Amino acid sequence: MNWPLRQDTAFFPPVAAPRVSGHLDCGDGHQIWWELTGDPAGVPVVVVHGGPGGAIRPYYRRLIDPDRQQGVFFDQRGCGQSLPAGALDRNTTPDLVTDMERLRAHLGFARWIVLGGSWGSTLALAYAQAHPQRVAGLVVSGVYLARPFDQWWWWHGAGHVFPEVFAARDAWLPASERSDPRGAFLRRIRDPDPAIHREAAHVLMMAEGQTLDLWPVAPGEDFAEITDGAVRSARIFAHYEAHDYFLAPDQLLRDAARLAGIPGAIIAGRSDMCTPPQSAWDLAQAWSDARLHIVPAAGHRWNDEQLCRPIIAELARLTGAG
Known part of the structure; x- marks a missing residue:
């Protein structure tokens, strides 16, 4: 986030630090970082960050009702404070699904509510379809289904809205490679x-950053500005993108029947240029137990004041607080 939240925000008050935290040994060279916030007796809500290659952000804690819910946060393999940092070996979607189930068992929760945004929605759906009996509720926003359409939109489609951004991105490539920016950037x-x-x-992440918020910050031009953490994040993203997110074609819609009986919500910003509402709509047609919210004047990220309102309201409904 690059600006303070409004005083009349729907977010809960800031949480200075997690109540408890630690590393969970996954047994194959990875240790994932986890944190708990909120009421120890509250309904557990596991928050799945975006990316691939993202990490826990402090403001995610403000999505959790500290009086009724218990926030569960974790950094995915190679991300944030998980170890080893940036590791790509044994870093696949099935591995992350296994990690989530391992974390649930480690913390002693019989069931939990799952909240995922952007790539986090992809992983949340994959987890819920693999372990539906462990999911008391499911909320996804900025839905990314990892289909050819979704990949096309990310690399090409959004360029119809951001022509100057995508032109600058591709102009960085040699002229002979501009017809396939996806292949060129992933190789590099x-x-x-x-x-x-x-x-x-740096070039790819700066271009993406212009699509995430209704009022994005100006991109930096100095290649030295990109941090080591951002480079690791980009490499994890490229690892997943190059392998089609380690999912079978159309897997998440094909297996949506496994979500039957799980109450939930699908939330999309009308102005989300990173993951447009079409994917949210398509998922809603396949998952009848979910409520669909398409939020006017909302973008992609959870720091969007308009997008956060239905997320918080739906978590309250699913935890019996709404």
């Missing part, structure tokens, strides 16, 4: 040589 970002992947990561 996945290259082990920092002299190759660092600059490519």
Whole structure:
């Protein structure tokens, strides 16, 4: 976030630090970082961050009602405070699904509510379809189904709304590679040589950043500005994108029947240029137990004041507080 929240925000008050936290050994060289906030007796709500390659952000804690809910946060493999940082080996969607189930058992929750946004919605859906008996409720926003359409939109479609941004992105590539920016950027970002992947990561992430908020901040032009953490994030993203997110074609819609009986909500910002509402609509047609909210004048990220309102309201409904 690059600006303070409004005083009349729907967010709950800031939480300075988690109540308890630690690393969970996954047994195959990875240790995932986890945190708990809120009421120890409250309904557990596990928050699944975006990316791939994102991390827990402090303001995510403000989505959780501290008097009725218990927030569960974790950094996915290679992300945030998880170890080893940036690791790509044994880092797949099935591995992350297993980690979530391992974390649930470690914390002693019989069931929990799952909240995921952006790539987090993808992982939340994959987890809920694999372990529906463990999901008391499911809320997803900025829905990304990892279909060819969704990938096309991210690399090409949004360029119809941001023509100057995408043109600048592609102009960085040699003219001979501009017809396939996806392949060109993925090759560079996945290259082990920092002299190759660092600059490519900067260019791609700066372009994406312009699509996430209704009023995005101006992108930086100095390649030295990109942090090591941002480079690791870009490389994890490229790892997943290059492998089609380790999902079978159309898997999340094909297996949506496994969500039957799980109450939930699907939330989309009308002006979300990163994951447009079409995917939310398509999911709603396949998952009849979910409420669909398409929020006017809302964007992609949870720091959007308009987008957060139905998220918080739906979590309250699912925890019996609404």
